[in-house]
Amino acid sequence: MTESSLAAAVRDVLAVDADSFRADAATDADFVLSELSDGTFDNHQSILGLEYEFYAVSENRWNPDNDGAYGLARVPRRLLEMIGFEKELGLHNAEMTATPQPFNADGVRAIEAEVRSQLTAAIDCTAPEGLRLVSDGLWTMPPTGETANEYLTDSVDDDGVRIATNMTDAVRYHAMANGDLSETFHVEAPHVDIAAETLMPESLITSIQPHYQM
Structure with missing residues (x-):
């Protein structure tokens, strides 16, 4: 997605309209609560899924001086597709999803x-x-040739819309920063x-998220 089309x-x-959206969401929530009460979503077994988030960091194979080893690295979008991972907030993020399984011993072993x-x-x-893909609570080493502050705060103004330079092109992330x-x-x-005008500092947070369906 180009910068201008993303801004559009x-x-x-x-x-x-925010008020109209909230009203629609409240109506939908009431419907879901009603269906829950009626047993529409009753399930004979529990299901477990998993989301697993990573950073990409540089192993510095192209720099013999070892300057910038293990700094954050942007993941090419085609490479994400090749390994079957999903894009996340920052260009350095990658997310793995596991197939939902019955929540029993065999299902947990299957997810593992x-x-x-x-x-x-x-x-x-x-x-x-x-x-290298790294799962870590908070990575602090910036990409080679950049400071962490530069990488996390760099953005451009596209006719009044603030676009984070190193954020993935998911509209919802950029919309949150412009609300x-x-x-x-x-x-x-x-x-x-x-201090950042976008959500990019949140891209330093990675997590392991089990998803449980009762």
């Missing part, structure tokens, strides 16, 4: 085997590109002070 899509989302299989195959594809926010996104901690 964000404008379309922001043009939706699928995760191992997918990850092994993904590593075999990313390693030749000088990339009615009282202030910029701010991270303040010892030795850290980042």
